[in-house]
Amino acid sequence: MIKLKNSLTMKFMLGTAAIMTVMMTVNLLWSLSQYKRQAEAEMKEKAMVITQQLIATRAFIAAKQDAINCDAIGNYEFKHLNPAAVGKGIGDIFNQYSGYRLKQTRLQPRDPANAPDNYETEMLAQLALDRDLPELWGYDQLGGVRVFRYMVPLYYDPSCMPCHGKPAGASDIAGFPKEGRSPGDFAGAISVVVPMTAFEANINANIVTQVSFILLMILASIGGIYLMMEHIVVVPIKELTGRVLELGEGNWAAALNEESTYDEMRYLASAFNSMADRLQQLYNELEGKVAERTRLLYEANRKLIEQGRELREMNARLCETDRLKSEFLAVMSHELRTPLTAIIAFAEIMLAEGQALNELQREYLEDIFESAHQLLGQINDILDMSKMEAGLIRLNCQPVDIPQLLESITRITASLIARKNLGFTVGIAPDVPLISADYEKLSHILRNLISNAIKFTPAGGEISVVVEMITSGCDTPKLQVLVKDTGIGISPSDQTVIFETFRQADAACRREYAGSGLGLAIARNLVELHGGEIWVESSPDEGSIFGFTIPASIGGDEYGGGKNSCC
Template identity: 60%
Template sequence: MLSIAAVVTVLMTINLLWNIHQYSLQAEEEMREKAAVVARQLIATRSVIALRQDNINSDSQGHYEFKHLNPAAVGKEVGDFFNQSSGYKIKQTRFSVRAPENTPDSFEIEKMKVLAANSDLPAVWGYDVHGGEKVFRYFSPLYYDESCMPCHGKPAGGKDISGNLKEGFTAGDFAGAISIIVPMTAYETNQRSYIMNQLLFIVFMVLAIIGLIYILMEHIVIMPIQELTAKVTSIGDGQLETKLVDIHTYDEMKSFVEAFNTMADKIQHFYSELEQKVNERTYLLQEANVQLLEQGAALRAMNDKLSQADQLKSEFLAVMSHELRTPLTAIIAFSEILLYEENLSSQQREYLVDIFESSHQLLSQINDILDMSKIEAGLIRLDRRPTDIREIVDGIARIISPLLLKKNLQFHINISSAVPIIMADYDKVSHIIKNLIGNAVKFTPAQGSISIEAEVIHQKQESYLKIAVKDTGIGIREEEQSSIFEKFKQAGSPSEREYMGSGLGLALAHNFVQLHGGQIRVESKVGKGSIFTFTLPIVGTGGYIC
């Protein structure tokens, strides 16, 4: 309603402004026409007087006697009489006047200049304030003709019949103007009355439109919507049988009411079906709940058995690892003693070396299994103490030097001078590095190279030691890189594996790194080598159970 009222008000205001403009143009045209008529009448009077000068100034015997009834004098008297009866002010003026009362004002001088410069103009007009009131001023030009020459012609300076000096003009020269002042009081009063009537009409129309729109909206939209709101609330409160039966409306609202009743019927129907389905689902859920309880009890029993089995497995692994280590230690010791015998054939020495190396490999795998079982049982304890990475790397380098020579591998150590002593478990850090370097030696073909690098990095306001083991070995396929740190996982299918092992080395390394609070990852491309990188906190707390 406000929008419509605003639009109507704007449109009617525009119409009012246009009408006021047209009214002003019409009023100006009317005043101009009236002033033009008065000016033409006065000019006609002057012309008659000018043409009848001989008759006016001669008596019955034909004697010449000047009667002072020349055009200027008669025009002034006519103007004075007309001014008294009409409210107009008529004045004959020119640039140089003979009578002081005809002296032009500034507005008249400005308009006469325009007329003098444009002889084709029939008249000029404009608005001015005269005597404190707004007036319309009209100027009709005057030109000298032959009848004017006796008084205004040549010779200049000579006296005319009235005793005034002649100006020396010729026929056709600009002689001045008839100045007419038309009061605008009546026009302004009428205009104000017109504007007031139009404003009252606009206000009446706006109020009438608002009232009509309100009545229509009240009966066609608002009341049906209020009733609809009440019915919707009833449906929301659970009264699904609610319908709109008493609403009388038209057009789109009628269609809307019919659609609402249809919706209410469907909701009631759906609700009835929903209740039935809910009851059915409730019964099924109760049965399913009973089955879940039974299955839960079975799962808990199975879980207990699995826990017992896992515990038995761990105990079995620990016992068997311990029991296997004892004879292996004896085999390794006796093999080493026999290797010192000098009376051995080359074949006997080769067999003893195989026994010695195989026993060491088996002992290492048994130790890995034992460590993994301890980790799963939560029995691993970190013994943090000052640890020098250089010392660990140098020791491992001495151990693997025979293997490096055997495969003709290059081994580079690049440890930054900024690497400090860290707080870590010496044995477990040694195991991590030894495992990574051992894998690099194992999977790098002859003539290849292996390197180990160490540097200090800073992450999240903490300092870490970053260690990277790089090789030019066979590499690891991308789809297998995410699983190589899992237990008993090895890259490649069993039929493709050329390098056998237990699959626990990287899993143990991964667990030892995590126990220290670090991370380990791998980057590798098949045929180009691998890079294993892990981080260790430089400063750690005391040992703890994991």
């Protein structure tokens, strides 16, 4: 028996109820919003009519002051029925019978009863600042009751001048000092307070009605859906479930009655009956196929075992070949360095002491000296790279003075820089301290980067070295070195490979500029050995910036990263 909480009927009922609840709730919220807007418009209209009636009454009283204050024979007698007094009297009577609160007020009232409350004070200030405001309204709480507040401004006209005009301080006919106002000045406002008790009661009644209707609709829909789902879906599904269980027990003759169902279920019954027939056919063929698949699987497994054994043997041979290659490179590089060192030494002696050499002989000797140096540098690079690949390189960290190190490298490269007439500058930030690093390997990194800049910068170009500390955005202070040049630049595609072993930019560069392609690879490995990183920023014909960072040690505290770093 299908559990009710997991049944299809329950899911449809809950889904429909959720959809209807959401739709009805949205409709309720929209209706309430419309009702609130309509009620606000009505309250605003009522308040506006009340204020306009009071304004009209004040205007009429102001226009009839002569008739009010003169007796039948023309003698003048002030009756104390000026617009302010009449407005206050009308407001008091109106408030008593209507439940509203109508008041004429201003910031400096003559009658304390007309003094503004806090809300009216704020609204008076706004009306006084902006003469384009024809009205102001809003909501407030008075004595725990929510109310609607409405105010319209009042301005002095010529009929007001006898009581409020100039000269300021002089007594008017009622005995109050005049304020010295002029026609058009802001005079105050008429304030109307409308209780919202009835409005809120109507809203609550509307909410109760709407919620009751929503609940009734949901219950009716759930009941209808339950009856339809039981008759149309659940009963055929239960029958299908029974036939499936019979089919699972091996009764291939199990079938559904296609005539007692609706179209969709009839199609399902037909498909189920076809499936049962097909399953019987497949079952009859299954035994032979299982045996065949088992044989093929056994054969494939045997082949995989054989291939795994061959791969292990091949991997062992490759590891041995790589080890022999590294040993061969190390031995050959070492053996080649001895005769090359002798060649360099003899060429240097002959150049230093050979006063009898003619110009051509000296040129040849200089070529031998320079070529031997280049070859020795390439052999050293190959030897260093083979040691790095074999994991034989270790750091010997010690305090390194960066300015002193750069000064030493500058002396070494001075002749090359002078020969190409290059501009060369070194900028070292004043906060760069002694750092903990391998002096020789850090020197190797800088020599490689500066030598590359010299090699690929045409005559008359500029090279600069910038050294600074980076401390923001990271816990570990880092030394950053930038080597900038105005050379030929590097294309974006070549920037992804120049730090790889035996890789240069392109074929044209390899033909024009000699080199083994190991300098940048060695520099990258040495930087990473210090726990740092190296990068390049360049565009063709716009020069290049090679930069690297390594963790620095400051004040005896050590920093760094990597298993071979100086930490």
